[in-house]
Amino acid sequence: MFLCSLCLFVAKWFLCLFVACLTLSGIVDKFRVTGGRELHGRVAISGAKNSALPCMAAALLTPETVTLHNIPYVRDIITQRRLLEDIGATVLTPELRTHKISAAHVELFEAPYELVKTMRASVLALGPLLARFGKAKVSLPGGCAIGTRPIDLHLAGFESFGAEVKLEAGNVVARAPSDGRLRAADIHFNKVTVTGTENLMMAATLARGTTTLSNAACEPEIVDLADLLNKMGARVNGAGTETIQIEGVESLGGAEHTIIPDRIETGTFIVAAALTCGELEIKDCRPDHLTAIIEQLRSVGVVIREVNPTTLEVSCPDGLKAGHVTTAPYPKFPTDMQAQYMVLMTQAQGRSEIVETVFENRFMHASELQRMGAQIHIDGRSAIVDGPSPLNGARVIASDLRASASLVLAGLIAKDETLIDRVYHIDRGYEKIEAKLRAVGADIERVIAPVTATQSSEFNLQVASLQESKLKLEL
Numbered sequence: 001m002f003l004c005s006l007c008l009f010v011a012k013w014f015l016c017l018f019v020a021c022l023t024l025s026g027i028v029d030k031f032r033v034t035g036g037r038e039l040h041g042r043v044a045i046s047g048a049k050n051s052a053l054p055c056m057a058a059a060l061l062t063p064e065t066v067t068l069h070n071i072p073y074v075r076d077i078i079t080q081r082r083l084l085e086d087i088g089a090t091v092l093t094p095e096l097r098t099h100k101i102s103a104a105h106v107e108l109f110e111a112p113y114e115l116v117k118t119m120r121a122s123v124l125a126l127g128p129l130l131a132r133f134g135k136a137k138v139s140l141p142g143g144c145a146i147g148t149r150p151i152d153l154h155l156a157g158f159e160s161f162g163a164e165v166k167l168e169a170g171n172v173v174a175r176a177p178s179d180g181r182l183r184a185a186d187i188h189f190n191k192v193t194v195t196g197t198e199n200l201m202m203a204a205t206l207a208r209g210t211t212t213l214s215n216a217a218c219e220p221e222i223v224d225l226a227d228l229l230n231k232m233g234a235r236v237n238g239a240g241t242e243t244i245q246i247e248g249v250e251s252l253g254g255a256e257h258t259i260i261p262d263r264i265e266t267g268t269f270i271v272a273a274a275l276t277c278g279e280l281e282i283k284d285c286r287p288d289h290l291t292a293i294i295e296q297l298r299s300v301g302v303v304i305r306e307v308n309p310t311t312l313e314v315s316c317p318d319g320l321k322a323g324h325v326t327t328a329p330y331p332k333f334p335t336d337m338q339a340q341y342m343v344l345m346t347q348a349q350g351r352s353e354i355v356e357t358v359f360e361n362r363f364m365h366a367s368e369l370q371r372m373g374a375q376i377h378i379d380g381r382s383a384i385v386d387g388p389s390p391l392n393g394a395r396v397i398a399s400d401l402r403a404s405a406s407l408v409l410a411g412l413i414a415k416d417e418t419l420i421d422r423v424y425h426i427d428r429g430y431e432k433i434e435a436k437l438r439a440v441g442a443d444i445e446r447v448i449a450p451v452t453a454t455q456s457s458e459f460n461l462q463v464a465s466l467q468e469s470k471l472k473l474e475l
């Protein structure tokens with residue numbers, strides 16, 4: 001009897017200790033990738049999260065229902081949905097990838113720090129709220145650790161619309177002129193900004209008069225948003241060019257719209273096929289949105305065949321050769337493909353130079369790739385990659401969304417096992433990447449592992465060293 005009670009007491013004590021450890025250290029998803037498998041088969045591309053996010057925000061412009069199809073099932077979308085619901089909108093999902101959003105009863109005109117800090121695109125609530133309700137409050141954003149990423153151009157644009165914009169305790173507080181309606185303006189962006197263009201385009205749809213946005217971003221996601229806005233009754237012209245004209249209307253209505261395929265996910269799978277010397281059929285994509293990516297990858301030896309307007313076939317029968325690239329706004333080579341391209345160049349014959357012009361400090365993946373054996377030298381905004389160099393599996397840390405994709409790609413070709421920590425970054429923007437890769441032959445699994453305090457402190461040391469290398473890169 002006494003022995004029984006003692007055992008129970010000890011068991012309870014261990015359970016408490018275990019729970020305490022979990023609470024202190026948390027549960028962290030990782031990817032375990034064993035390299036060396038060629039990828040073969042067919043992969044379907046999901047909807048573009050960078051298009052779905054502004055389209056969801058656009059639903060705030062109307063009291064009627066906006067139905068969006070082909071919404072990717074990724075974490076940023078869940079965050080955006082929570083933001084809309086916090087504001088008072090209702091979001092129904094009759095099917096997994098369909099969102100029916102109704103902002104008929106908006107009660108709160110603000111996006112709280114808890115959401116904005118995890119996703120920079122939350123600032124997209126500003127334009128619609130300000131335009132429809134004449135007031136908005138949004139925390140200054142966080143998101144990926146890729147440079148300072150200010151939103152000064154968004155704010156200057158709202159001021160040109162006659163709004164009063166103040167920074168109060170880490171929040172942006174904006175108010176329309178006294179009659180509650182924004183005034184159209186001619187706005188020239190001194191730097192191309194994607195979400196800045198989207199925010200001001202949405203705000204201008206309900207402004208008094210005709211707005212002209214010049215040096216606007218031309219990304220396909222801008223065109224997709226303009227298509228949705230026009231279906232809602234807006235008058236947007238020129239989206240996809242550097243000059244967009246928006247004739248303001250009194251009100252907008254409901255609409256139904258299908259989100260375009262994700263061009264960066266498409267590019268990532270093209271690189272995966274080429275790296276592993278496999279052969280992939282990539283379906284449900286839009287090759288016409290990837291002209292610069294396809295051109296660049298072809299120039300280094302990747303064979304890409306357009307089977308039809310939504311399907312590509314990719315292989316790399318004769319190996320890769322080095323090729324320089326410079327990132328720039330659309331239609332040029334996107335910064336969101338830079339990290340993946342860097343991995344590809346580690347396997348190419350010769351020396352490649354990769355110049356990052358869109359964001360400063362977007363080479364954080366380089367130090368992790370170096371730990372796997374890649375020959376990369378960073379010099380300011382330039383990365384010199386010497387190849388081919390065999391990669392070895394290692395324990396690495398994902399630092400931002402596209403950096404994590406590059407580590408997965410590296411893991412696919414590395415010798416032995418690669419363990420990627422902090423995969424929540426990849427979950428922000430890639431729908432079930434491990435399942436899609438496994439279906440075409442990759443040896444990758446998600447490890448949902450509680451971390452112990454010891455592992456946690458080892459991990460923190462590694463994070464600290466990553467932060468240190470980030471600092472070095474910044475210098």
Ligand code: UD1
Pocket residue numbers: 050053120121147148149150151152153154155191192193194195196221329334335336358359360
């Ligand atoms: C969007 C994409 C992101 C992509 C990026 C560049 C979404 C949700 N995200 O991010 O995946 O990497 O475009 O293609 O669509 N800038 C300013 N002031 C501003 C705004 C931007 O100086 O007010 C600068 C940024 O610091 C950066 C450059 O402009 O150097 C481009 O940023 P921007 O196009 O705004 O990026 P995001 O819209 O945040």
